Amino acid sequence: MQKHHEVPKAFEALGVEAPILVALGKMGFEEPTDIQKALIPPALDGHDIIGQARTGTGKTAAFGIPTLQRIDKSGRLQALCLVPTRELAVQVTAELRRLAEFTGLRCVAIYGGQRIQQQAHQLGRKPHFVVGTPGRVQDFINRGNLDLSTVRVVILDEVDRMLDIGFRDDIRRILSEIRQEHQTIFVSATIDEEIRRLGSRFTNKPVELDVSRDEITVEEVTQQYVTAEPRDKFRALRAILEQDDPQSAIVFTNTKAAARRLAHRLHGIGVDAMEIHGDLMQRKRDRVMDRFRNKRVRVLIATDLASRGIDVRHVTHIINYDLPPDPEVYVHRIGRTARMGSRGKAVSLVTREEGKLLTEIEMLINKQIPEAGYSGYKASPPEEKREPEAAEVTSGDAVAGRLMAPAGGTTRRTLGGRFKPARRRR
Numbered sequence: 001m002q003k004h005h006e007v008p009k010a011f012e013a014l015g016v017e018a019p020i021l022v023a024l025g026k027m028g029f030e031e032p033t034d035i036q037k038a039l040i041p042p043a044l045d046g047h048d049i050i051g052q053a054r055t056g057t058g059k060t061a062a063f064g065i066p067t068l069q070r071i072d073k074s075g076r077l078q079a080l081c082l083v084p085t086r087e088l089a090v091q092v093t094a095e096l097r098r099l100a101e102f103t104g105l106r107c108v109a110i111y112g113g114q115r116i117q118q119q120a121h122q123l124g125r126k127p128h129f130v131v132g133t134p135g136r137v138q139d140f141i142n143r144g145n146l147d148l149s150t151v152r153v154v155i156l157d158e159v160d161r162m163l164d165i166g167f168r169d170d171i172r173r174i175l176s177e178i179r180q181e182h183q184t185i186f187v188s189a190t191i192d193e194e195i196r197r198l199g200s201r202f203t204n205k206p207v208e209l210d211v212s213r214d215e216i217t218v219e220e221v222t223q224q225y226v227t228a229e230p231r232d233k234f235r236a237l238r239a240i241l242e243q244d245d246p247q248s249a250i251v252f253t254n255t256k257a258a259a260r261r262l263a264h265r266l267h268g269i270g271v272d273a274m275e276i277h278g279d280l281m282q283r284k285r286d287r288v289m290d291r292f293r294n295k296r297v298r299v300l301i302a303t304d305l306a307s308r309g310i311d312v313r314h315v316t317h318i319i320n321y322d323l324p325p326d327p328e329v330y331v332h333r334i335g336r337t338a339r340m341g342s343r344g345k346a347v348s349l350v351t352r353e354e355g356k357l358l359t360e361i362e363m364l365i366n367k368q369i370p371e372a373g374y375s376g377y378k379a380s381p382p383e384e385k386r387e388p389e390a391a392e393v394t395s396g397d398a399v400a401g402r403l404m405a406p407a408g409g410t411t412r413r414t415l416g417g418r419f420k421p422a423r424r425r426r
Contacts, residue, residue: 083158088158327357
């Protein structure tokens with residue numbers, strides 16, 4: 001017997017019909033967010049839309065609800081959504097399936113990292129809604145597995161990130177394939193001139209929506225920084241995890257290698273942590289995200305590209321183990337917490353040389369970030385720079401490329417000198 005769920009009247013007032021209202025009630029929706037209130041009515045009317053809203057405001061439901069409602073379930077493929085990453089493809093499809101639970105509509109995700117044959121089989125089952133990364137979508141078009149001739153709605157989610165990571169040519173080719181009359185919806189955290197040019201080419205008199213706040217970052221995020229030289233960072237992170245005891249934390253590194261090393265070190269002190277980055281096989285990435293979403297792992301070590309698919313509402317802490325070199329990336333990172341009106345905390349580990357970068361971030365968000373203190377932790381004093389002695393042997397923590405002194409009295413620079421002394425010739 002189906003459990004009764006309260007129908008959210010605020011969504012009914014926007015024009016949302018019964019099957020989706022029942023799903024919204026089951027999902028716990030009560031009041032629409034700003035982007036949902038602004039986007040759903042014009043989308044239901046069939047207008048092209050260019051919408052700007054910050055991360056974590058419910059953009060998927062904003063474009064998913066009206067698109068699902070406009071699909072004829074007796075027809076073939078009618079909606080296509082392009083997203084920048086595999087993780088986001090999985091996340092968006094999962095949300096669409098929950099919204100479509102009582103509609104009889106089929107939603108499928110296609111993305112790189114999984115077997116072509118498996119996804120081709122899913123496309124062969126005639127889905128109504130396909131979510132995919134541009135590269136894999138273009139691949140299936142070329143193979144003849146994906147026919148866009150019946151598509152009535154095209155959505156580009158996180159357009160800014162798709163352009164950032166080099167999908168502009170794929171996007172143009174895919175959009176050019178859809179020659180019949182259709183609705184186009186662009187959704188992005190930022191709207192720049194390149195997105196506007198793309199919009200002017202592929203939309204018709206679009207409704208422009210901007211529900212991003214004047215403040216770039218959300219007020220619900222408590223932002224702090226901790227002074228930490230590179231050799232201090234692990235001690236600082238340990239103090240944060242022990243004293244804040246986050247329910248669910250994402251720790252950002254700037255490289256895949258750093259994510260691997262950090263996950264290994266955290267395991268060494270008994271912290272339940274897993275890494276996610278581009279080098280992981282897709283099956284492993286899916287397992288990691290499943291464990292994180294279901295709170296079976298508390299700390300996720302992530303790189304920026306992999307994080308684009310992380311839409312988990314219960315994240316309480318964002319920790320910048322490495323401060324990102326681009327201030328706008330900082331904004332994207334901390335947007336992973338304080339979702340849907342909840343509160344969150346963002347702590348950044350900042351070296352003394354990164355003071356200028358921290359100031360640039362503060363100027364971008366128009367807010368001063370205070371320094372935080374953790375008991376038992378104190379940053380090391382800055383090291384005095386000196387020339388190494390000729391006979392000095394490099395330790396495992398020394399700077400890569402330090403001059404070594406091999407037999408023969410001459411010095412040479414060794415590749416990988418950070419890890420081992422130069423070999424002597426025999």
